[in-house]
Amino acid sequence: MVHIKKNLTLMIFWAIMFGFVTEQIAPRYGVPYLFLSPEYFDRINFLSYFIVGFACGGFIMAFNISSYIMNGYRFPFIATLYNPFFKYCTNNSVIPALFIVTYIYNIFRFQLSEQVFSTFQIIILISGLIAGIVSFIILSISYFFTINKDIYKMFGVRGQDTTKETLRPNRQRIEWKNLNLIKESRDWYVETYWTMPFVNKLVRPVRHYKKEMLRNVFKQNHRNAFIFVLFAAITLFVLSFFQNVPFFIIPAGASIFLLFTMFLMLSSALYVWIRGWASLLLITIFLIVNSLYKLDVFSNYNKAYGLNYGIEKAPFTNEALNKMSCDSVCDQSDVKYAIEILNRWRLKNISEKSAKPKLVLVNTTGGGLRASLWTFYSLQYADSITGGELLKHTQLITGSSGGMIGAAYLRELYWQHQSGKIDNMYLPEYKNNMGKDILNPIAFSLAVNDFFFPLQKVEKGYYKYNKDRAYAFEWRLNQNTDGILDKRLHDYKQAESEAIIPMMIFSPTVANDGRKMLISAQPISYLTQNSYTKNLNIQPIYDAIDFGRLFEKQGAQNVHFTSVLRMSATFPYISPIVSLPSEPRIEVLDAGMRDNFGLETSLKYMYALRNWITSNTSGVVIIQIRDKKKESPIDENPTRNILQNVLLPLGLLYSNLFNIQDFNQDQLLQYASLWFDQKVDIINFEMKRNQKENISLSWHLTNREKRQVLGSIDLPENQEAFKKLKELLK
Secondary structure, eight states, X not given: OHHHHHOHHHHHHHHHHXXXXXXXXXXXXXXXXXXXXXXXXXXXXXXXXXXXXXXXXXXXXXXXXXXXXXXXXXXXXXXXXXXXXXXXXXXXXXXXXXXXHHHHHHHXXXXXXXXXXXXXXXXXXXXXXXXXXXXXXXXXXXXXXXXXXXXXXXXXXXXXXXXXXXXXXXXXXXXXXXXXXXXXXXXXXXSEEEETTTEEEEOOOOXXXXXXXXXXXXXXXXXXXXXXXXXXXXXXXXXXXXXXXXXXXOOHHHHHHHHHHHHHHHHHHHHHHHGGGHHHHHHHHHHHHXXXXXXTXXXXXEEOTXXXXXXXXEEOSHHHHHHHHTOHHHHHHHHHHHHHHHXXXXXXXXXXXXXXXXXXXXXXXXXXXXXXXXXXXXXXXXXXXXXXXXXXXXXXXXXXXXXXXXXXXXXXXXXXXXXXXOSOTTOHHHHXXXXXXXXXXXXXXXXXXITSXXXXXXXXXXXXXXXXXXXXXXXXXXXXXXXXXXXXXXXXHHHHHTTSSXXXXXXXXXXTTSOEEEBOSSOOGGGGXXXXXXXXOOOOOOOEEEHHHHTTTTTGGGSBHHXXXXXXXXXXXXXXXXXXXXXXXXXXXXXXXXOSSOHHHHHHHHHHTHHHHHHHOSOEEXXXXXXXXXXXXXXXXXXXXXXXXXXXHHHHHHHTHHHHHHHHHHHHHHHHHHHOOSOEEEEEEEOOOOSTTXXXXXXXXXXXXXXXXXXXXXOHHHHHHHHHHHHHTO
């Protein structure tokens, strides 16, 4: 109760942690699962829980240290006890103990629902958590036992807890009344305290001790606590130099504990230095740093690897964009080049039965690792049951975020199979790779590096970049996929132009004004056009930018392919917004903000090449890979509390963002029938996901979530879609 009254900031941290482990905070993004089912080296075992427990122990001790520094002086009698800090921790253990019990209960409940481990195995996992917590607490207490001095060691004065007298029934009130204790206004009223092993003892008077003696005990305890905090901070700093060493990539849950521990330690360290001025100093530091960021003093903007940021910046103005978009000569040249690619594609797909093959366009959803795994597996499965005809007929892949990562991995495997580098692209190990965790190194970098100023640099070709969570994302993606995506954009140019593999067009959203940044290994200026029409008197605006043309001098084709994937999948806060070398600076984020499936890009592609497609194909098949059903159930009787009503406008905008896109894009498909003379078949591959069986929007999936994603392949509607696809590609 005292903490709630006097130290609300500390309680906010605990409230968040309770919310995480009870799945009340951020379940949609899978944050609770990082604590309930942590992975280390892609395994859930005793060690993974031990590491999380060790970090949890660090958080508990940081809470105790912060609380002791802020509140210890309010209990002057503590200075007269043997090992005062340990006594304080014992009496401050109610909240941590309640958290540990709640945490253990929820781990047990969650793992039972996962149906992966037996009851005995779950107990072993929980014992790992407990062992980690106890290990850190023992190490910490041992330090304070060794270095802290009580009033006896400092001044040779006998402490009050050396007596063996404990509290007896019915004596508490009488004895307390007889205590002639003079209280200062800042002291808190206390009658009894716990001492190990949780024996209740009476608080005795401290008036016969000199105040200076008590103050000195607290001061040296605070100094030792500060040394402990400083050592922990140095440890975090040292850990930041091992971001790409797998041994040090701890579970994401442990990284979150580390992050919260850092905040607690920072606040307590400031309190040691300046006491009541700590809050004002933190606000002042934030305002100063914020101003310096605006002035580009730190130059801490995230960059796309491979681009040259050291030369003259590309112009990002309406005049420059209009000039590029109105370049009819370039437009016609790029259309001619695209037709040459389509001619090669047609030669590859014509058969004795038909000289006009079906043209397949794949549109895939965003949605983190669930979208990556579902896109990869559904396309892999569909290609296998069609005898390899799906990817052979596919000319274009568009979409956003995780879905494009899954599609890119499958396309690379398809190319490796075409080149004879691998024999079988349908092996289960590939889909297992796509389901591996990416979040652990991101969270680790966030905890030990990104909240400070990133001091480390990484060399990529001729240039150096900050080694931050963006680097961690690309590094882990390459680790998970055995490095086969570690290429430059131009490495795909020839294979795409020869129709050996499908084209991929990425469309991250420009944060500056909401345009799309279209990224491809091929020239695609025809996708950025809004052509004038005779019957429409309007000055068109251009909603898309050709990345290759705008950043040609800055080495657009030299950009790392994993950076392109990252730009398309830049989920706010998890991955930093990417800055591009333009003036003014362009910042891009997740493609799903504008076009979650890439359908707009596909329709523009069809429109620009409609004459060739009509004459040389028997129609278009658009495969839409969805991470949920297209039609969402309607909430008949929505109930909201006051806070939800206040946040309703913003909440509706975000929660319905993709529904709004679906409505608009269905209209675009309807209107396409007015200008496209061939038949268009829409086939949906839908993941099984609803409110009761939700799959988190995260770069980490639990075993249950992976089973649910992979099990979606057997849904009747999906099996019907695969059957229809086979018939269309015969």
